Amino acid sequence: MNSPWHFGNTTVRNPMRIRDGLAVLKNPTLNGHLIGKEQESLLAYELDKAGVINLGQTDPDFMGRKWRSCFSQLGFITHKFTRNLNPGEKDPIIIEVIKDHPELGLTGQPYQLTPSGLRMIEAETVQEQQECMLRALLAYEIPSLIEPNNGEYSFNPFIFILQVLKKLSAVENPRGLSSVEMGIVQSYRDHSKVDQVVQEILNFRAERDAAIGRVARRKIDNQLLEKLANAAGLKRGSIKDYTDVNFRYPRLTGLVSLKDKRLVLNEKKLPVIDAILAGGPKIYGKENHHKYLLRLWKGAELPTDNEATAREEILRFKHLLIDSGVQPELIPLIPDTQDVAELNQIRLRLEVLYQQVLEKKFASEQNADEQVKEIVAYLKSIDRQPIDDAYDIEIDDEPAYLEWAVWRAFLAINQLVNKPHEARRFRVDQDFFPLGCAPGNGPDMIFEFEDYVLVVEVTLTSSSRQEAAEGEPVRRHVAKEKANVNATTGKPVYGLFLARTIDNNTAETFRIGVWYNGDEPDFINIVPITLKQFILMMEKFLTKRFDNREFRRVLDSCLIPRNAHAPAWKREIQKVVEQFLVG
Template identity: 40%
Template sequence: MLTKAWYVGNTTVRSAYRIKYALRALAAAGLYHLKGTENENRFARVLADAQVLSMQRLEDNPDADVSDMGRKWRACLTQLGFITPDERLLRRVGINTEPYRITESGRRLLEAQNLPSEQECFLRTLIVQQIPSDLEQFIEIEAFNPLRIVLALLLELERRNLVMRISKNEMASIVQVIGQEAHVNIAADIIEQYRLEEAELNGVERRRFRNAVREEAAARLPSQNAQTLNDYAGTNFRYLKLTGLFVESGNGITLAEHRRTLVRQIMASPFETLPSREYMPRFWQGGLLPTDNLTEAAAAVLELAETLRREFQIEVPLPANLAELEVAEINQLRHNMEQQIFERRELLYAEQQVEQWEEIHRYLQALQNPRTSNMIPNGEAPAYLEWVLWRAFLAIDSLVNMPWEARRFDIDVDFRPRFTAPGNGPDMIFEFEDFVLVVEVTLTASSRQEAAEGEPVRRHVAQYVDRYPDKEVYGLFLANNIDTNTAETFRIGVWYRNDDSSLALRIVPLTLEQFTNLFAQAFRLQGRLEPARLFDLLVRCRAESNAAAPEWKRFIAQYVDRNVQQFQR
């Protein structure tokens, strides 16, 4: 076992799926100088403007020093091989290239069009990563690949007929202190004994046992404590899942079933360590995958076809000359099938939301005070607000459009939000049998709310009025507090097209608390929120929009409250 735990990725960038958006912001800004306080501040502000990160310091003081955030994200992109490192390191290893340039691996990530192709970018990075290296300082030890250690251990657990899962505490206390694939058998022995002892305990005793095991592991590591090991385990899970090889399993990870062939192909060849001058260009390029080979790519496609048939009863017509196609054609087919599997699983996820209404309710409550809630990851409140409202409308279970058509934000392999919805369109679009609801959400408050949301929300609703000429289109604006100036803008609700023709928009502003109460009471007492009930509420609220904005807000509040009370009766 090692005297220091390793980690994959970057421990300070928790939002691993935002790496692509950070890289996109860097490319759009054309920044090539990322070192020094001034440049680091500039990079941090570029990320903030692109909403990759949220910094209260900047909101409180636009001139605040945020160079630490620039350094953090620069380090993350460097550690993953998406940009070249500083000139000092390049000189030391004798590589003649410009510092802080987007690498081939980084460009591939920027060009990725869907989640499976993004996952392949991260897999190509992590499959070639070696620790230690000039990019990853570590103890003096022969270089190893963390991804392969985790894959080998999972396969060994399966071979022993043990549950093929690595829990967070097993990762923290056992797995991330292995530095050789040859030691996987020892780790499996330890995990087997650990599980036998854990299974005999319950409740508080089990938690104490887990903590004691982690403390014992930390006692053997001179520079790391139990909390650090726990943090590293969370980081490892987040970054390993980026590859698409892993999915959540309870409080841990396991292999994605439809990637088993690819995993076996990867582990069929030994890991090759390289000297720094060869390693870094390979790392920046991204490693070779078995699917770069025609035969292996065809085998992966056949496995995906079997997964679609077995899990979803979908027969995929494969080309009769599959083995004669170009590798690029087969891999395009593979990516399409992986996307199809992801969409089918998203459909299943959507169907489950009606049974998850209580969890949705807890998130809705937490988002009313996101800074004080441990349910909302730090800095992720805007993305989680969109995500939980998407889930709430999936729970209504009457949508005509597909779940992925209803959201404009990206989700990860576990269906959690990766980023907020991009501009030039609404956050969500829910099409019902009789009407269309365009939903916009914000955590912005005070008079800034109208300035930030007034024009975009009206423009987005107007787009869908023209897109659905045969259905009534309503806009629903949700925020923790509705500024009266915002209500006035939506009360008037007029939008002029380019030809000066006008649209009378029907937008209703609700507080998040009002929507939460309506949602929870409907599900608590009736098991669902009927779309007709929601539609009637929107119609009635718009009917009172001739009142002045303060009176209109009061009417909406009273009318929502009456609806909640009617559920009680």
């Protein structure tokens, strides 16, 4: 076996943050100016300031280099090929590559945003971001002039994963690809070895399936990882880190989904997947590095760059929408044009509409017992409570998953007037997992019911930092939504604040509940509830389904004793929750 490969690097483990990181890099003081410790550190500080990373005690220049490396490997920025290049100097290799391609808009500076990187920054919808990552991973090959020490022959890791998934989908009892099995895949670098990889996976599964009990199966998982680590001269933890990264990046292309914690091909994208696989991996190798770099920096071609294929996809999604009950007059018309870019804009709009249709179905399913149990398990895990062994919860971004779990909880309570995608401000992927937290300058979630509107804010901050971080924004967001609602439906607006613990200073701020518009006070209703209290309410929901009206009565009951000081008010809220639980 070869040494294992992986996308990007294990520091930039979450590809969902790449777009925000590139947006930081667009700053003229950074774009094309990342040589030297001072600039590397500046990049890290700006990433931390933008909330892309939490720098903590990590050396800033190290963190800056890791993010810079990820961007350049995937072609979102140019690379520095010439050693001892001084800041401000142009790289001769870049100049040679771009000399006949002024359309790229590149100056020859190392670490300058490429057309691929700029396209990712400008991508507004999840579907557009997925296409950017797809173009990047289809172009990406190793070894290359950027990554020269990764084997003798070049190959395309993403195509390799698609080839393995396609083969696995055709076996008896298809299951997709587990994170442990990814360890086998990432140990190969030869497209002709797909059958061998699949057979190794099937052999591993047979051994694992014969084991009795979770402990025995985990032992077999660890034995495989240990074997792979020894073969590569690495620690088992490093192999797991690689599998983790290789599990995440393909999903951001939209072609790969997550089902029962396994990677599978996205059924909605099978025609595009089949077209890509039919074309095979397009590999330039080290001897054609100029062509490779051009393709990497521009982004690979997609089947939908062809007019006929783009039209086929438009028609396919149009039929999917009609079959799902969407009225034809609500579906964008197909333009009479040969402009592929315009056709693909329509195609992406149709994909967004169809994803919203699927999201409504997802929302309706959250009321099922098994879904509510899973929601409670996620909330308990985030709240540091023990959970049922039946749930193998993995959370890589606690703030994002907290928002997501609370969103699912209110989808379960249901009876929303607004649509599920309108109720959340954070983004989700094709499998409705969170892609990150809700952006600033607005609440995390807004749920409109028949009789009232609920603005929900969640946080993992605690102690006095909580009031400093949340007191002003939460009041502002609720007051702003109240003004918007008063101008339209006139429904009463409530704020719900959820945290592991509620600091007395935070409770006092919400107890007073005043937001000033100039000299005019606006009295707003915000109820602070702990995660533990909310979890208990959702556990009651399992045995006795309550609706949003009952939840509103809880909020009203919590607001009645708000004339007491913060500690006393918190105790009264606890009493209200306890009465609700036994009611």
